[in-house]
Amino acid sequence: MxxxxxxxxxxxxxxxxxxxxxxxxxxxxxxxxxxxxxxxxxxxxxxxxxxxxxxxxxxxxxxxxxxxxxxxxxxxxxxxxxxxxxxxxxxxxxxxxxxxxNANAVAELVFGLLVFAVRNFYNGKAGTELMGKKLGILAFGNVGRNVARIAKGFGMDVYAYDAFCPAEVIEKAGVHAVANQEALFETCDVVSLHIPATPETKQSINYALVGKMKKGGILVNTARKEVINEPELLKLMAEREDLKFVTDIMPDANADFQKFEGRYFSTPKKMGAxxxxxxxxxxxxxxxxxxxxxxxxxxxxxxxx
Ligand code: 3PG
The missing domain is CATH 3.40.50.720 (NAD(P)-binding Rossmann-like Domain)
Incomplete structure (x- = not known):
């Protein structure tokens, strides 16, 4: 053959x-x-x-x-x-x-992006640490579980939501299960996306959802660009000067996102795996x-x- x-x-x-x-x-x-x-x-x-x-x-x-x-x-x-x-x-x-x-490779990159983000993209100014911060994992599949494992090493407080994974399974992994994705965004300092691109998830990361994040929130995307509602995220980031967005999948509107200097980074080509x-x-x-x-x-x- x-x-x-x-x-x-x-x-x-x-x-x-x-x-x-x-x-x-x-x-x-x-x-x-x-x-x-x-x-x-x-x-x-x-x-x-x-x-x-x-x-x-x-x-x-x-x-x-x-x-x-x-x-x-x-x-x-x-x-x-x-x-x-x-x-x-x-x-x-x-x-x-x-x-x-390739789940571990993608999960490790999440932390590469995160350290880069909290240290202000290595611009020399004082940043923050990940230890003690609340990390939200959206979808607790193979990548999400590896992200949880590594996050614990950083001393982060880990939360997750998965529409298809029972809360008991999440809790058994030593991760706080939350009731829905809104609660995840409300609770966490950082949210990392691990959802597939399906008709239900496409464009689902939108103004209302990301807008629930606390001051200084960071959104990390190593999943698919299609899950982000780009016009709505652009609008939110223009209104909320505290939010950061780091991604391994360059958005279609990369040039517009680049205007948020110091709050946005995309890899030139998907590097996760x-x-x-x-x-x-x-x-x-x-x-x-x-x-x-x-x-x-x-x-x-x-x-x-
Ligand atoms: C995957 O779905 O496994 C990852 O996104 C990796 O994709 P790639 O093989 O195109 O790097």
């Missing part, structure tokens, strides 16, 4: 070597399309692929139409909003993700899932059931 790794933002070399070894050990063949700049390159490369490994690369109906042999696509990572699941199902293609594999360890973990998990699918019909991680 031919397995294509198509990554506009490539994996670390060690991860690619690991994926290749895994795929070949199972008697499958690896093809590589990295740093492609045109969709046409992807459409051409998928023509004879039986399986596809991607990152945030978009797999829509057009890609699936071109991929006549495709049986499985694995998103090496957590969020699969870049795959058109209905189109995958219509094309009889199994879609999977690799949950948890961009570590050798995360690439290796997620890439090899994807390769193993593909091998298991071809060998035993295993679909444990299927997201378009």
């Amino acid at each position: 031919k397995v294509l790794v198509a990554t506009e933002k490539p994996f670390a070399a060690a991860a690619v070597n690991g994926i290749k070894a895994e795929i070949e050990a199972a008697g499958n063949e690896l093809a590589l399309l990295e740093k492609y700049t045109e969709k046409a390159q992807l459409l051409d490369a998928v023509k004879d692929a039986d399986a596809l490994i991607i990152r945030s690369d978009k797999v829509d109906a057009e890609v699936l139409d071109a991929a006549k042999q495709l049986k499985i696509v694995v998103r090496a990572g957590a969020g699969y909003d870049n795959i058109d699941l209905a189109a995958a199902t219509a094309h009889n293609v199994v879609a999977e993700n690799t949950p948890g594999q 961009q570590t050798a360890e995360a690439n290796t973990n997620a890439g090899i998990a994807a390769a193993k899932q593909i091998n298991a699918f071809f060998k035993d019909g295993d679909t444990k991680f299927q997201v378009n059931k």
Whole structure:
């Protein structure tokens, strides 16, 4: 079987070597399309692929139409909003993700962004510390749980809300569960977003919600840009000169946010999962899932059931 790794933002070399070894050990063949700049390159490369490994690369109906042999696509990572699941199902293609594999990398970056923010982006002026501050985690999945673990090391007081995770599970992890997301924003000095981009969450981080934060509040986004209502956050930050916003996903309105000098920072390109360890973990998990699918019909991680 031919397995294509198509990554506009490539994996670390060690991860690619690991994926290749895994795929070949199972008697499958690896093809590589990295740093492609045109969709046409992807459409051409998928023509004879039986399986596809991607990152945030978009797999829509057009890609699936071109991929006549495709049986499985694995998103090496957590969020699969870049795959058109209905189109995958219509094309009889199994879609999977690799949950948890890059969670620690994303969680560590949250603290990279946070220390940078509370120390005034290293401008030389006195900042504040994280110890003793209240951290709110919005969604207690794999990344949220790693954020909670690291936050405790910083001596933070940790709160979480997850619409799909029972309060008992959150409390069992030594984290205060709150009743809803409004309470999380009201209670916490810092709120870190770990929700996926779904029809329910898109644009949900809005003026009313972030406006509930106390003076000096910090919003951290390492999830998806689509969950932020950008015009409303811009309006709020213009009114509330105390608020800071740090993000690993550059907003569409980056130029407007940049006007809030000293209160806004975005990485130039999503860096959360961009570590050798995360690439290796997620890439090899994807390769193993593909091998298991071809060998035993295993679909444990299927997201378009
Ligand atoms: C994920 O959903 O796993 C992360 O956002 C990482 O995405 P990336 O592979 O595009 O860096």
